[in-house]
Amino acid sequence: MAKMIHSMIRVLEEARSVEFYSKAFGLSVADRVDFDTFTLIYMSNAETGFELELTVNKGRTEAYDLGNAYGHLAVSVEEVAVERARLLKLGFKPGELVELNRDGKLFGLFFFISDPDGYKIEVLQRHGRFL
Amino acid sequence: MAKMIHSMIRVLEEARSVEFYSKAFGLSVADRVDFDTFTLIYMSNAETGFELELTVNKGRTEAYDLGNAYGHLAVSVEEVAVERARLLKLGFKPGELVELNRDGKLFGLFFFISDPDGYKIEVLQRHGRFL
Numbered sequence: 001m002a003k004m005i006h007s008m009i010r011v012l013e014e015a016r017s018v019e020f021y022s023k024a025f026g027l028s029v030a031d032r033v034d035f036d037t038f039t040l041i042y043m044s045n046a047e048t049g050f051e052l053e054l055t056v057n058k059g060r061t062e063a064y065d066l067g068n069a070y071g072h073l074a075v076s077v078e079e080v081a082v083e084r085a086r087l088l089k090l091g092f093k094p095g096e097l098v099e100l101n102r103d104g105k106l107f108g109l110f111f112f113i114s115d116p117d118g119y120k121i122e123v124l125q126r127h128g129r130f131l
Numbered sequence: 132m133a134k135m136i137h138s139m140i141r142v143l144e145e146a147r148s149v150e151f152y153s154k155a156f157g158l159s160v161a162d163r164v165d166f167d168t169f170t171l172i173y174m175s176n177a178e179t180g181f182e183l184e185l186t187v188n189k190g191r192t193e194a195y196d197l198g199n200a201y202g203h204l205a206v207s208v209e210e211v212a213v214e215r216a217r218l219l220k221l222g223f224k225p226g227e228l229v230e231l232n233r234d235g236k237l238f239g240l241f242f243f244i245s246d247p248d249g250y251k252i253e254v255l256q257r258h259g260r261f262l
Binding site: 053075077 | 132133134135136138139140141162164180181183184186198199201202203204205206207208233238250254255257260261262
């Protein structure tokens with residue numbers, strides 16, 4: 001059966017992306033694979049086998065067009081408010097904490113944060129569907 | 132530590148997307164959560180806890196702009212050639228099988244296929260980094 005193993009995004013600058021995903025979400029570089037015209041960087045942590053694949057196309061300087069179709073990568077954390085405070089302290093700019101209810105019950109407690117290229121990451125409290 | 136739990140994409144038609152991800156990758160609907168203006172559909176299978184989150188914005192008919200930033204969701208399969216043949220037989224249109232080598236060794240054996248909204252999915256042979 002097909003197994004979801006990674007999500008690929010194109011980024012402009014390797015170092016700033018690696019720093020962001022490392023500091024913000026504890027991902028580290030599991031592999032870095034260099035080709036003539038591009039480099040692939042695989043980032044992951046011990047929480048899951050799923051990886052974030054960063055593609056750096058060499059010589060590219062123009063910002064990528066994010067469109068309006070792709071939404072976000074979501075991560076879950078134990079304490080979303082603590083995590084948001086930690087990110088603020090590090091100088092990042094997380095959005096406001098949002099509580100989404102459904103039928104009078106908490107569905108999701110989360111905030112969004114953008115990576116250096118503008119991709120949105122949803123940071124969710126570990127709760128309900130989001131474990 | 133932050134755990135990657137899902138990837139969200141906006142899709143126009145729930146039924147055709149669910150059918151595609153079900154037939155093509157054996158994902159089934161783990162949850163369907165309806166709100167006033169949008170519906171969230173979570174798809175997964177037994178291979179991993181990671182989920183694909185489909186967002187259907189009610190009343191939207193205009194195709195989403197895919198941009199050129201977001202790349203793809205990748206899945207691994209036991210036998211990529213067999214999988215490709217199966218998809219062809221089902222009437223889908225997988226791309227050609229590509230062998231990517233590095234330092235004389237196989238790095239990845241894969242093909243791409245597009246979902247009904249045009250999102251690319253990379254289907255990789257379970258090998259090397261792609262397990």
